[in-house]
Amino acid sequence: MALFLIFALLVAFIAIAFALQNDQLININLFVWQLQDQHLATVLLATSGLGVLFGLLVTIPAFLKREWRISRSKKQTHSLEDQLLAKQQEVESQTRRASTLRHSYQNLLQSLDLLDNTTGFVSDAAVSRTTRSLLQQMPQGQLPSVGLLLVQPQPRQSLASDLKKEQALWSAVAQILQHNLTVDAWLFSNNQGLFTCSLTGLDLKAVNQYAETLRSVLTNEPVTLSDGTQTALDVNIGGAVTDTEHPTTDERLLIAKAEESLALAQKRGRNRLRIIWVTD
Structure with missing residues (x-):
């Protein structure tokens, strides 16, 4: 943020200096319109501003499209994360059930004296x-x-x-x-x-x-x-x-x-x- 502010102040300083050094009066013709006695600096700054504005207008659709894609990707990511979490919970639940069932079998086998005392298998x-x-x-x-x-x-x-x-x-x-x-x-x-x-x-x-x-x-x-x-x-x-x-x-x-x-x-x-x- 500080770097951006410094850059903005630098651009403003250059614009002011440009306006002070280019105060000649000129006439402007555009089709049937005519503007007389306009400051050169004002005209140049206005055209530069219009160029920036047109540039922004051109980039806005691409920017909006990118933001829409990012938003859609985030929604898909959240959906996949929810699905993954549900699958993990399902696997953990099945693992617990299998472990409980295996433990009950182990107890039964122990009571039938079918287990190896050294390994428990x-x-x-x-x-x-x-x-x-x-x-x-x-x-x-x-x-x-x-x-x-x-x-x-x-x-x-x-x-x-x-x-x-x-x-x-x-x-x-x-x-x-x-x-x-x-x-x-x-x-x-x-x-x-x-x-x-x-x-x-x-x-x-x-x-x-x-x-x-x-x-x-x-x-x-x-x-x-x-x-x-x-x-x-x-x-x-x-x-x-x-x-x-x-x-x-x-x-x-x-x-x-x-x-x-x-x-x-x-x-x-x-x-x-x-x-x-x-x-x-």
């Missing part, structure tokens, strides 16, 4: 029955696909057969996997460092992306144990996916193919993953 003894139940829902159209991931983390440094430290490591890994668990997934553990994840509704590409996410969160940074020590991991992941276009009703085949994929991933080296379609 379902014992891998239930993998076969769970997979069979999921496969039975596919022909009925309730599930578009079923997948299994076998996650095999290995510490880069030997734990020297320290059972307590191994259990602390598997517990820490379990917490990381639980934090990155999708809504339609369950985790199983054999209490010896092998984790199984059942997935529904994901195609092969999505399962690969999810497996890559799990591998990244376990290998990008060392895992912190409950005593504060850190352990770097190598992680191999194998998996198998079946859907209505690649169907199977045999849970043993799906599990066997996932185990085969894990073995191939381990054979290829450290931090490898392999996911395949399964058909009878």
Whole structure:
């Protein structure tokens, strides 16, 4: 504002100086009109003012159009923000419902003694029955696909057969996997460092992306144990996916193919993953 005021005063000073130095009288002719004995400075300033006015008149439509576009963009932005907020609230609500339902299932499984005490996951003894139940829902159209991931983390440094430290490591890994668990997934553990994840509704590409996410969160940074020590991991992941276009009703085949994929991933080296379609 101060800069604008200084500029306005400077223009006024120049105009006054121009008027004082150009006070000659002139005659003006415009078509049938005639003006006699007009000051040169007054004429020049008047024509300059008219030029500025015409310039403003020309720019006003563009200015109004720009302001209208800005106003419309703001309204669209507010509308999108409201929609995004509503979607976020809907997702949070669904996540809370899923968490509550999962917690109730966990309590039921705990009462049935089906949970691994170290990780809090379902014992891998239930993998076969769970997979069979999921496969039975596919022909009925309730599930578009079923997948299994076998996650095999290995510490880069030997734990020297320290059972307590191994259990602390598997517990820490379990917490990381639980934090990155999708809504339609369950985790199983054999209490010896092998984790199984059942997935529904994901195609092969999505399962690969999810497996890559799990591998990244376990290998990008060392895992912190409950005593504060850190352990770097190598992680191999194998998996198998079946859907209505690649169907199977045999849970043993799906599990066997996932185990085969894990073995191939381990054979290829450290931090490898392999996911395949399964058909009878």
